[in-house]
Amino acid sequence: MTERSPHRDDDTQSADNPSATATVAEAEPRSTEPVTGLHEHSRPLSTYLFQRTRVRLISLLALPMTWLVGIYIVSLVLLLVTAFWVVNPFTSRVTPGFTLDNFVSIFTVPAYLSTSLRTLGMALAVTALSILFAVPLGIYMAKLASPMMRNLLAVAITLPLWAGYLVKILAMRLVFTENGFINWALGPLGVESPGFNVWIAIVTLTYLWFPYMALPVFTAIRQIPNSLFDASADMGARSFGTIFRVVIPLIVPAIIAGSVFTFSLSLGDYLAARFTGGATQMIGSIIASNINLNPPVAAAFSMVPIAFVVMYLMVARRTGSLERM
């Protein structure tokens, strides 16, 4: 993608970082041109950069590219390389070599396969739950609530983001524990906390990532003109008809944007499962317990969420939502 970007400057490829910065790079001198003309000697750096396109481009891209390639990509590649290495069974030392066993084991060991599929299911469930809560909330906040109520809800959604991630997980643990909030508040009504299991882990993950879905959905709904609601009503659509035929199609890009967060963050998590999932094992649990014991297997496993996210993005791309994001 990066290689093609200099030739393609269209703004539709907004996800493509280098092309975006390249556009900025070319836009800048145009705006500074009259200034350099007026004060030719007072801005030597601008003049220098204006005359040398390559230097300009390099100085612009040096920092982001160092980060992207040097730290972000290289570390992942190093990890991938480890996935092909072997562990000496005698000393459990990692030694360079080449084996596909670590990748094969993901598919052949039943426990690994079921853990991968369970994690995928959990991430999808978290995403679905987030959408389910975010859409009605967004419609209420954007179109029905008083400004005061809207601000209050916006704060309520973002406030948990201020608390540490682990704090929120432990808070959920306290809510669902045997002597915890659920049993204390709802116990008299005959409702019992289910104890820690995979469902509670899904609830916890939804709690963790909900703001990332709620905020884009809310913003998108706010941008829908009120006249569309009126038009929908004029043409005989009831509330639900308006939601499904007008609102949802318009906010799909926002939902996709939010789901990229809820989905990929859930895939990589393991502390929620550890503290609120009971005996639930996620991909992250396998990586965490193997990182010291068997780094190659951990490395091979770290490719699983990446594969899932790539597949997810490809599906999202097919729907055409990524272009509209």
Place this chain on the structure above:
Amino acid sequence: MRGNKLAAASLFAASAVVLSACATDSGELTLDVPDVPMIEELGDFEGELNIVNWSGFVEPAWTDQFTADTGCVVNARVAGTSDEMVTLMRTGEYDLVSASGDAALRLIVGGDVQPLNMELIPNFGDDIAEGMKGQIYDTVNGNPYGVPIGRGANLLQYNEDVTGGEPESWDVVWESDSPYAGKITAYDAPIYIADAAVYLMYHEPELGIENPYALDDTQLAAAVDLLKQQNEIIGEYWADPVAQITSFVGGNTVVGTSWEVLRKFADSPNLKTTLPIEGSTGWFDAWLLSTTSPNTACAYAWMDYTSQPDVNGAIAMNFGMAPANLAFCATSEEAQAHCDEFAAEDEAFFDRIWAWTTPIEQCIDGRTDVTCTSFQDWTNAWLTVKG
């Protein structure tokens, strides 16, 4: 089993002391370990000492005095698990490690740590608990590799309000018909497979398990089956002590593996611990010295210093375990109370505890007709348990 183990231990101890040159003559197990030379005499203090340790083993309360005495500045790095310790020691950046038995043998067999010259550690003497001398995890082919620090047992903790009494057997955590199904906790590490093996050793003698750390393929498969059966009734696994404590105190867990010190921290009168009829596993910690350590004089001085009754006792009390140096128990009433609580002087108690040892391919129960499963096999097996 107890007799066997004790005999083996005393044979090792004897051979280590008397026949250090020809220890293999005892007819006991010989392990294939890299030939690392032992230090004959010490040079000047190097001024620095880097230690990988369990949280609470290296504290200013006793390192300050050590630094004042020797000029060795102590840099401590806390590790959370045995596996992390092994990884850290293999970086070669550390001199000493407070290794539990499950890490020790891995380091010895891997050539990462060197045999110790006990003559240079005068405080390692008669007062060191018999059960911590010459054990397989830190004494190989008659050569000592570790200086004992302390030990603790993996006990069965139970909520008496729910159980209404002391469970006699570990069956409450293993069997599908356990009355506490869904409220059971287990230790989350591959070494926990040994706990399954201890249970099988008692209840299924036909499997022929002689040592829970020497399992052939069939025996490991049986242990894994038992663990899978347990997985169905597990409420939570624990690796983090705080999570375990909150789980017991919060009522989500009724029975499960625990340490005496965790029960103490939970500070809840209805929580009790017991050592069931099958016996159990336990962790025996010792200082191990890196093969590549540039600070050997400081390291030997540290091992000697922490073997003193008062320092060893301070570590044991701070961490919550039985001290290795029993002379500490007689130093004060508080010390005696601590020793009693952690069964420090009760060898009969610790005889029923199988000290954590790294499983290796060579069967440490002496069998030569089969290959045993290595720690790598256990690691892989453990991950299939939780599915």
